[in-house]
Amino acid sequence: MGRPEVWRELEEVYADLDRELSELRPLCQTSGRCCRFKAYGHQLWTTRLELDYLIDREGPPAASSPEEGTCPYLKDGLCSVRDHRMLGCRIYFCDAGYAGAMGPLYEKYHARIKDLHRRHALEYEYAELLGSLRRRFGEAAGPTTP
Numbered sequence: 001m002g003r004p005e006v007w008r009e010l011e012e013v014y015a016d017l018d019r020e021l022s023e024l025r026p027l028c029q030t031s032g033r034c035c036r037f038k039a040y041g042h043q044l045w046t047t048r049l050e051l052d053y054l055i056d057r058e059g060p061p062a063a064s065s066p067e068e069g070t071c072p073y074l075k076d077g078l079c080s081v082r083d084h085r086m087l088g089c090r091i092y093f094c095d096a097g098y099a100g101a102m103g104p105l106y107e108k109y110h111a112r113i114k115d116l117h118r119r120h121a122l123e124y125e126y127a128e129l130l131g132s133l134r135r136r137f138g139e140a141a142g143p144t145t146p
């Protein structure tokens with residue numbers, strides 16, 4: 001499944017985002033809200049390319065989360081795949097002062113990831129994370145209920 005050239009380009013997109021975020025300086029409260037989708041009323045959507053990258057680098061989730069609607073990569077209150085997490089994870093912060101920047105940043109970097117699909121002739125799929133994991137790995141990835 002590995003695609004070294006595509007992975008390198010995706011990592012460049014993530015690095016550019018990290019530089020932009022370092023200028024904006026949103027505050028991470030390490031609350032786990034970003035990973036507890038159902039409890040906080042949101043979903044994590046991702047591209048097939050990003051999910052393939054995560055799985056190539058970190059492997060499939062070990063088991064479903066004990067809390068329904070929670071990312072299976074959340075371990076002991078922290079992201080266990082932080083270095084390889086998806087765009088939506090990288091963009092999301094609970095910092096109210098940053099909330100207005102979140103949408104435009106997401107659109108900007110999502111467009112670059114979508115372009116990677118096009119340039120490398122990869123099928124573009126954009127889907128909710130928990131459902132994508134469940135379709136790929138079955139019950140081990142947990143229920144699809146966000």
